[in-house]
Amino acid sequence: MTTLAERYEAVKARIPAEVKLIAVSKTRSVDEIQALYDLGHRAFGENYPQELREKQPLLPADIEWHFIGHLQSNKVKYIAPFVHLVHGVDNPKLLDELNKRARANDREQDVLLQVHIAQEESKFGFTADELNELLASPTSERWSALRFRGLMGMASNTSDQEQVQREFEGLAALFHRSKYAPSVIPDQFTELSMGMSSDAELAIAAGSTMVRIGTAIFGERQ
Ligand SMILES: *Cc1c(COP(=O)(O)O)cnc(C)c1O
Numbered sequence: 001m002t003t004l005a006e007r008y009e010a011v012k013a014r015i016p017a018e019v020k021l022i023a024v025s026k027t028r029s030v031d032e033i034q035a036l037y038d039l040g041h042r043a044f045g046e047n048y049p050q051e052l053r054e055k056q057p058l059l060p061a062d063i064e065w066h067f068i069g070h071l072q073s074n075k076v077k078y079i080a081p082f083v084h085l086v087h088g089v090d091n092p093k094l095l096d097e098l099n100k101r102a103r104a105n106d107r108e109q110d111v112l113l114q115v116h117i118a119q120e121e122s123k124f125g126f127t128a129d130e131l132n133e134l135l136a137s138p139t140s141e142r143w144s145a146l147r148f149r150g151l152m153g154m155a156s157n158t159s160d161q162e163q164v165q166r167e168f169e170g171l172a173a174l175f176h177r178s179k180y181a182p183s184v185i186p187d188q189f190t191e192l193s194m195g196m197s198s199d200a201e202l203a204i205a206a207g208s209t210m211v212r213i214g215t216a217i218f219g220e221r222q
Contacts, residue, residue, distance in 0.1 A: 004218070006033055011216050022066050024034070024196075024214030026051065027221050028060045033072055036217065045087075045212050049075035056082060068193075068212050070153075073097040076125065081105050087152040087193050087212075090114045090124045092134065095143050102145035110149045112193055115174060117167040118156040125153065128174055131216050135181035148184055150191030151175045156201055164199050168206035175207070 002010075017020050025033045026047040037060060046052040047069030056065060064084040071086060074095050079086075080101035089095060091109045102109035113134070116125030125132065132169060135148075153171040155164040171194060179186045195203025195211035203211060215221065 002034075005039055007217050007219070008036060008039055008041065009212055015211060016204065019208060020210040022068070022210055022212045023217050024195075024212050025067065025218070026069070026214065027053075028214075028218050030055055032218060033059055033063075039177045043084075045156055045214075049078040049116050052083075053078040066212075075099050077108055080107075080109070085110045085112065085191075087112045088114045088124060090116075090126055095146060099138045099143045102209065108147055110147050112152040112191060113148065114152045115171055115172050119158075119167075120156055121165070122163065123154050131174065131178065132181070135178055137183060137184040147188050150189050150193065152193035154196070155194070155203075161202065165202050165206065168199075168203050168208070171214040172207040174213070189219060 008170055010022065017185065021037055022043045022045040023041055024045040032049055033055065033093040042062065043064045043066060045066040045068040049071065052065060052067065055127065063171060065082060066085050067079055067083050067088060068087045071094060080098070084097060089098065090113070095111070098109050098111060108182045114125040115131055116123055116127055116209060151171060154169040158164065172192060175192045178184060179189050192208050193212065194206070194208045197213050197216035200211045200213060
């Protein structure tokens with residue numbers, strides 16, 4: 001059996017210093033999260049709004065919470081007061097709701113737009129065409145409280161490494177093209193969230209700036 005500290009060090013050793021590690025803590029207890037915090041980690045990712053809302057007040061206030069799951073508009077209110085970055089934004093109505101709640105909380109909300117890159121129907125996200133269309137029209141008035149910080153994607157859950165590599169490279173190319181879209185401020189559009197426990201190396205090689213890793217740090221989820 002390895003300890004949390006050993007797994008954490010091993011994961012950090014896989015990731016270059018310029019790539020941000022988000023520890024995915026969905027389904028993990030407050031004590032498990034606190035233990036990783038005590039080892040010095042600050043960026044955590046959660047998938048379920050109610051779960052995050054319950055854990056957040058029980059943990060240190062300087063944790064940077066990333067919302068990485070599928071977000072429904074009617075759940076935005078649970079996380080809007082404190083969430084650092086929302087990774088999985090995949091429709092304009094959700095952007096409307098995030099904008100409304102950011103204003104109500106007097107915050108600017110950073111978001112990533114999720115792109116569907118996997119060969120699987122179950123994964124959420126814009127198609128490349130939908131993303132291009134969204135970013136083609138200036139949106140600064142409609143979504144004035146939001147900052148588009150970049151893109152997020154999940155590769156297919158397959159052992160075919162070349163397919164995963166192609167999907168990540170496709171997302172990276174879209175990310176670089178999107179920087180120059182009318183509704184993007186290039187200096188703000190700096191983040192490419194891709195890579196998990198099983199495919200972080202391929203994602204980093206393709207240009208990821210943020211990896212979201214759960215299992216390799218905390219162990220298998222129950
Ligand atoms: C659960 C999850 C992860 C982490 O997956 P692991 O295989 O545990 O590293 C990363 N990204 C998203 C969107 C997830 O839902």
